[in-house]
Every structure is written in C-alpha cells, then in structure tokens.
Amino acid sequence: MRKAIFFDIDGTLLDCLNGITDITPRVKRAIRELQAKGNYVFIATGRPYAFLNDNIHKAGFDGFVLNNGACVQVNDKFIYKSYLDKKKVREVVDNFEKFGIEYILQGQTNSYIKAEYKDLHRLYDAYNMPKKYLKGNYNLDEIDVYKTEMLCKDQSSIDYCLSLDNDQYDYVYDSEMGFFELYSKSNSKATGILKILEYLNIPIENSYAFGDGKNDIEMLSTVGCGIAMGNAKDYVKGYAKMVTDTVQKDGVAIGIERFIMV
Structure with a gap:
C-alpha cells in the first residue's frame, strides 16, 4: 500500500539562516524516489502559502498542510480551510497596534503586512521569503486570517503576546527574537495530516513525518513513524519514534533511506 510522508520546511528541508535555501540534491533524490515507488509526499508547515518559495513549488510535492493545519491542500484542491x-x-x-507590535496576517493565498514594518520584513528577507503574495493595502473586515505572526520589541508587548495562550489559541515563541506565531488550537499539522490520510484512504501506520520544532510535536507523535531531525531539541526528539541526522547533513535523505525505503 502507498505511504504518505510529510515534511516540515524550516530546520528540516531548509536552513535559510545557515545557507540552505533550497532542498539539497541528495534530499531531492530521496523524495523523488519515494514518489517513483507510488508514495505521496507533502509539506507540513507553519508557513502560509505566501511563504512557499519557488524551490518548494518546483519540487513537485503532492500537496501542503499550511498555517499549522488551518489550510490543507491536495494537489490543486483545498480539502480543508479554517480561519x-x-x-x-x-x-x-487593535492590541498589536496599541503595543507597537509588528504583525502579519496570513490568508489562504495572500498574506497581509504593512510596508512600514521594516524589522519584520527584514526577518522574512533573511529566510528568503517571496514577496509575490504579500499585500500592504487591505481591509481587515474583508479578509480571512488563518494565522498571525508577530515581532515584539519590548517586555510589555511580549507579555501581551504571552497572554494570548488560552483554551482556543496557542503560540510558538522565539525568545531570542521576540517572535511569535499565533494559531488556533483546533488546528495543527497533525489534524491537517489526518485529513489528508482520510482523503487518500491511507492508514495511519503508513504515514511518516519529519520535523524539528515545537509545532512538529503533534505530527511526530500522531503519524505511524515520526522522525525527528538531529538538530531538534531533545524534548522534541522525545515525541518521535526515530531520530535522523541534522538538516545540514541531509538528515531527511538519511531518514528516508534508513526508516522508509527498507
């Protein structure tokens, strides 16, 4: 029976801050070999569609779990959306404005960010994010928002963003940069993966996932075989069944060879 394999982007397929802005040749070959044997390969990312660069689009994935599971796409069809x-x-x-927090509102295709948010723009430039689907002029009442990201510059703004964790919403927080991702607790990479498995009628024991971060924990512990990257924190590795090498050492390719193509 066919298998479905899901890949995080940052820290898994790419490491933009350390020079890996495209999927390496060895990893591309391993992913193509999976497809050549009739398996499905998907991206599962916190990124919105607007942040998928040309290298990801050209890699030939069978679909995407986007915005931490709030948008799920198989081929060209969105099978699930939850804003x-x-x-x-x-x-x-309103509170982001009050506290001077730079923010982006992530939609299904376009994402929305003000031109004056220079620090946030510089951060995305460092990650080689494309600009094609970024819009600076928008009416908040007319757009659907699936996830937000915020950049805080002082303790009061950080404290506000930390307060957003409740029964309905969760966040990822990078304390070194003062950077947050805010999303609904009802969606995750894991829920998006389960929707794809149901849609394609693939049993969960035939599913695999590669990831390295906090927002990968649910999918690593949900799929049949979660594979943590070697560069993941130890607490993330604890949720995986297997651990591969680092992104810098083609860990995805090694994991495919050792744990899937056997």
Missing part, C-alpha cells in the same frame, strides 16, 4: 474568528482578529490587531 480565525474575525472578532478575535480585530481584537488582537
């Missing part, structure tokens, strides 16, 4: 409550979006945006 944030519009009143909540309005509330947090």
